[in-house]
Amino acid sequence: MERQRRTPGRVKEVTSLSNPLVKEIKALALKKYRDRARAFMAEGLKLVLDALDAGWTIRTMVYAKAGRGNAAVEKAAARTVAAGGLVLEVSEKVLCAITRRDNPQMVVGVFEQRYCPLADLRPVRGDVWVALDRVRDPGNLGTIMRTVDAVGARGVILVGECTDPFSLETVRATMGSLFCVPLARAEQQAFLDWRRTFPGLVVGTHLEGAVDYRSVDYTAGPVLLVMGNEQQGLAAPLAQSCDRLVRIPQAGRADSLNLAVATGVMLYEIRRAALPVVPEA
Ligand code: SAM
Numbered sequence: 001m002e003r004q005r006r007t008p009g010r011v012k013e014v015t016s017l018s019n020p021l022v023k024e025i026k027a028l029a030l031k032k033y034r035d036r037a038r039a040f041m042a043e044g045l046k047l048v049l050d051a052l053d054a055g056w057t058i059r060t061m062v063y064a065k066a067g068r069g070n071a072a073v074e075k076a077a078a079r080t081v082a083a084g085g086l087v088l089e090v091s092e093k094v095l096c097a098i099t100r101r102d103n104p105q106m107v108v109g110v111f112e113q114r115y116c117p118l119a120d121l122r123p124v125r126g127d128v129w130v131a132l133d134r135v136r137d138p139g140n141l142g143t144i145m146r147t148v149d150a151v152g153a154r155g156v157i158l159v160g161e162c163t164d165p166f167s168l169e170t171v172r173a174t175m176g177s178l179f180c181v182p183l184a185r186a187e188q189q190a191f192l193d194w195r196r197t198f199p200g201l202v203v204g205t206h207l208e209g210a211v212d213y214r215s216v217d218y219t220a221g222p223v224l225l226v227m228g229n230e231q232q233g234l235a236a237p238l239a240q241s242c243d244r245l246v247r248i249p250q251a252g253r254a255d256s257l258n259l260a261v262a263t264g265v266m267l268y269e270i271r272r273a274a275l276p277v278v279p280e281a
Pocket of ligand 1: 205227228230233247250257259
């Protein structure tokens with residue numbers, strides 16, 4: 001789906017599943033095609049508008065015929081054309097095939113993937129970055145990105161072999177936060193090298209952590225929160241690189257918390273002083 005292979009800035013009507021443009025978009029459900037095209041799909045008009053507002057580059061906007069005449073859909077289409085993207089008006093059947101859903105959203109956007117180079121991150125006091133060691137579950141990753149957004153943390157660093165943040169499942173689980181949470185990625189060694197330059201507290205979470213997560217002062221500088229893999233926990237070199245290894249106490253029979261839940265608990269504690277108090281009704 002490279003730009004030069006298409007004619008941007010035009011609206012095309014497509015009804016056939018064998019149309020090459022439709023085939024290319026459909027293929028984005030698979031990681032190898034997403035990687036090759038460096039693109040991904042976002043479903044829903046709100047998400048497409050959020051992504052455009054956040055400055056993401058749209059390649060193609062696809063909408064169902066039923067969206068013709070809908071002011072918001074037409075506005076999104078006009079913005080896509082203005083940005084040099086292609087707009088496809090498709091049949092319901094085509095939209096179902098693209099999204100692999102029986103009741104698809106009326107609009108789908110194809111956007112360019114985006115990562116921040118690790119070297120460009122310049123953490124300052126008040127910043128919280130979350131590093132995820134080999135996160136595997138797309139729902140966990142999406143939920144963590146949504147939580148990072150909700151608490152006002154700065155972004156997420158994917159360490160080692162992680163699930164694809166641009167899969168349909170992850171994008172869905174972020175509920176749009178993908179478009180405002182910077183993402184970086186690094187192999188373990190590159191991350192460890194970068195970590196040495198981190199100017200604040202590096203906190204790992206570990207089931208054998210010796211420190212209660214509520215007893216740490218997170219306010220002195222930027223914080224890097226390091227979370228372990230769902231099955232294997234935190235890799236030893238990452239655990240050794242942390243200033244503190246904290247534990248979230250548990251009272252019941254569960255061995256551990258779900259990764260996204262543990263990240264949420266940590267982020268709310270780390271950001272406690274920074275978050276506004278809800279006024280009493
Ligand atoms: N079997 C894994 C292990 O031995 O670590 C469980 C991993 S847990 C599902 C995924 C990650 O969530 C952990 O690596 C840790 O980062 C975090 N986590 C979950 N529960 C935690 C707890 N009670 N205290 C500290 N971290 C926790």
